[in-house]
Every structure is written in C-alpha cells, then in structure tokens.
Amino acid sequence: MAVQLVVGAGHIGGQLASRLAARGDEVRVATRSGTAVAGCASLRLDASDPAAFTAAATGAATIFLVTNPPYWTWPVEWPPVFTAAIEAAHASGARLVIMGNLYAYGPTRTPMTEGSPLVTTETKGLVRKTGWLQAAEAAARGEIRVSEVRASDYFGPGVGGTNHLGAGFFTALRRSRTARVVGSPDARHSWSYLPDIVTTLVAAADAPGGTAADGSDAPAARVFLVPSTTRTFREIAAETNALSGSHGRVAPWPRGLLRLVGVFSPLIREVRASSYQFTDAFVVDSAVTERELGIRATPWADALRTTALSYPAP
Numbered sequence: 001m002a003v004q005l006v007v008g009a010g011h012i013g014g015q016l017a018s019r020l021a022a023r024g025d026e027v028r029v030a031t032r033s034g035t036a037v038a039g040c041a042s043l044r045l046d047a048s049d050p051a052a053f054t055a056a057a058t059g060a061a062t063i064f065l066v067t068n069p070p071y072w073t074w075p076v077e078w079p080p081v082f083t084a085a086i087e088a089a090h091a092s093g094a095r096l097v098i099m100g101n102l103y104a105y106g107p108t109r110t111p112m113t114e115g116s117p118l119v120t121t122e123t124k125g126l127v128r129k130t131g132w133l134q135a136a137e138a139a140a141r142g143e144i145r146v147s148e149v150r151a152s153d154y155f156g157p158g159v160g161g162t163n164h165l166g167a168g169f170f171t172a173l174r175r176s177r178t179a180r181v182v183g184s185p186d187a188r189h190s191w192s193y194l195p196d197i198v199t200t201l202v203a204a205a206d207a208p209g210g211t212a213a214d215g216s217d218a219p220a221a222r223v224f225l226v227p228s229t230t231r232t233f234r235e236i237a238a239e240t241n242a243l244s245g246s247h248g249r250v251a252p253w254p255r256g257l258l259r260l261v262g263v264f265s266p267l268i269r270e271v272r273a274s275s276y277q278f279t280d281a282f283v284v285d286s287a288v289t290e291r292e293l294g295i296r297a298t299p300w301a302d303a304l305r306t307t308a309l310s311y312p313a314p
Contacts, residue, residue: 001026004205005060005094007047007085008067009035011159012099016064016198030056031067048080053088062205063089066099072266074127082131089144096135097205099197100148100223102284104129107276111285114223122273139220147204149197151226152284153277156194156303157310162267164278165191165236170311173240173248181233182271183278185250190228190284193303196295200226203293225286227297240308 003026006017013029014037021027021039029037030045045056047067057063065085069077089096105112106120118129135146155165162168164182172179204224231239237250259272276282290296297303 002061003028003059004062004064005030005057006040006064006066007031007045007053007056008065008099009037010066010068011154011156011194012197012201013064013066015194016066016201019198019202028056028060048077048084050084050087053084054091057088057092057094060092060094063092063094063096064099064201064205065096066201068099070267071124071270074124078127078131082134086135086138086144086146089146090138095205096144096146097201098132098135098146098148099201100128100132100150102150102152102277102282103274104132107280109281111283112225113285114225114288122276124270124274136221142220145220147207147222147224149200149204149224149226150284151192151197151200152190152228152282154192154194154197155307157307159194159307165307167311170240170308173237173250174244174246174308174311174313176247176314179233179237179248179250180253181250181278182253182275185233185237185252187278188230188232188281188283189278190230190282192226192228193298193307196228196297196303197226199295200224200289200293203295207293224289224293225284227286227290227295228284229297229300229303230283231300236304239304243305243308244313246313 001024004020005028006013007030009029009031017027017029017037017040027040028043029040030043034042034044036042043056045052047053085096102112103125104118104120105116106125120126120129132148138144139146153164159166169179233250237248241248
C-alpha cells in the first residue's frame with residue numbers, strides 16, 4: 001500500500017485524495033487548516049516551510065502539489081511553495097506531481113501541446129513558468145523526478161460561481177436567464193472535466209520513473225495535458241438548454257465594467273489580465289498524453305449532463 005501526500009484539498013485535491021484512498025493507498029491530506037477528507041489522514045501544513053513540508057512527505061511515494069493560492073497573491077505565495085516542494089521531494093525521494101495550468105503558454109492561436117514554448121508575459125503565467133523551470137532544473141540535476149499536469153479551465157458538479165463554467169453560469173441558463181461570460185461567447189476554448197484531471201494526476205504518478213533513484217529511463221521531468229473538450233460558451237449554452245428545456249443565453253461582460261470593478265477587486269483585476277484566453281482560440285492537443293498514459297476525456301455529453309443538471313433548476 002503506497003503512501004501518498006496530497007497538498008491541498010479544494011475541488012481537485014479533495015477528489016484526488018478520495019480516489020487514491022478508494023484504490024487502497026494510505027493518503028495524507030495536508031492543508032494550512034487541516035481540512036478533513038474521509039478515509040484520509042489530515043495534516044496542518046504551511047507549504048512554504050521546507051522543513052515542515054519534508055516532514056510531511058517522509059515515506060511518501062508521491063507528493064501531489066494541488067494547492068492554489070488566490071490569483072492576486074501568486075507572485076508572493078507560489079515561489080516559496082515551489083521551493084519547499086522541490087526540497088521535500090529531494091529529501092524524501094518521493095515523486096513530485098504538480099497540478100498546473102495553461103497560463104505559462106501565453107496567448108496562442110495554435111493548439112497547445114506538451115512541448116509548446118512557454119511564451120507568456122503575464123504575471124501569473126510567469127509565476128507558473130518560473131516554478132516549473134525550477135522543478136525541471138532540479139530534475140535535470142538528478143535531484144528529483146517531477147511531472148506537471150496542465151489543465152484548462154475546469155468544470156464539474158459542485159464547482160462554485162467564480163469559475164467560468166461554474167454555478168453562476170449553469171444556474172443562469174437553467175433559469176432561462178443570461179449567463180455573463182468573460183471575453184467572446186464564440187471563442188473556441190478547451191475545458192477540463194474535474195474527474196479527468198484527477199485521472200491524469202493519478203496516471204502521471206503511476207507512469208514509469210516513480211522516484212529519482214529507481215533506475216528508470218523515463219525523463220526526470222514530464223509535462224502532461226489533461227484530455228479536454230473544446231466548446232464555445234454559446235455552444236455550451238445551447239446544449240445545456242437542450243438538456244434542461246431552458247432558454248438561457250450568453251452575453252459578454254462589458255469590458256468597461258470589468259475594468260471598473262477591477263479597480264476595487266483584485267480577483268477581477270487578475271481575471272482581466274488573463275482574459276486573452278477567452279478572446280481568441282485557446283485550445284489544447286493532448287494526443288501525446290493520451291497515448292502515453294492511456295487515458296481519454298470523459299465523453300462530453302456525459303460530462304456536461306452530470307455537471308449542468310447538478311445545479312438548481314427553477
């Protein structure tokens with residue numbers, strides 16, 4: 001029975017911990033507040049403290065770094081967490097699996113792949129790029145083995161109102177109201193289903209090259225993209241209406257309003273800074289990950305039905 005350390009217990013971390021426990025692993029869930037997840041041991045951890053992080057990782061096969069500080073704190077909060085996680089992986093011999101995103105790729109009109117260049121100039125993207133390069137450099141020195149699992153914007157039952165495909169979006173549609181969206185309702189965008197993110201994280205941890213000293217020929221630093229589905233907001237609205245018999249529509253938030261609200265809201269300010277993801281095509285091609293890990297995205301019709309109908313109807 002493998003010991004797994006899951007750092008973070010949000011939508012992704014909670015489901016990941018439950019999945020690992022269900023297959024028989026011994027799971028430690030570490031958060032700042034000691035969040036409890038059924039079937040798992042809970043720890044209080046300041047993930048920016050290398051000594052505490054290393055102690056929590058002792059005996060673990062994998063460290064899953066799935067925490068996510070608030071957008072506006074990334075430049076301050078992420079760097080010490082990356083450093084502590086790398087030190088803990090080195091000291092413990094555990095494989096490090098980082099939950100990542102697509103910010104480091106920056107604006108692109110072509111499908112993003114595992115090997116696409118990281119060309120971002122936006123603050124959050126630069127934070128994520130720097131953290132990944134720090135981990136990859138440690139792997140190149142033979143100190144750790146690390147994988148980063150990169151997902152697009154996620155959706156799934158129970159996702160809150162601040163997510164682009166969350167409670168606010170689906171509840172408005174099911175009540176035949178207007179769902180306000182960032183950017184263009186007709187921009188092609190890839191969406192990652194929460195259970196598929198968890199599947200990719202687990203598969204990445206189980207892939208060859210589990211530890212820095214296991215003698216595997218697998219690369220010490222790997223990038224995997226979560227298999228996702230591409231849909232526009234308008235297409236999703238039409239499909240949701242067909243599912244629920246509603247007549248909702250989508251419309252963009254006025255740019256001027258977002259700019260004004262951003263003066264007072266650090267969250268909206270950061271959403272605006274990365275809104276390029278919803279003005280042009282923002283699409284992933286996960287063919288390499290699918291082939292190497294043997295996984296596929298949940299059929300879109302099933303994922304959308306499960307998600308959309310989980311939110312309240314009129």
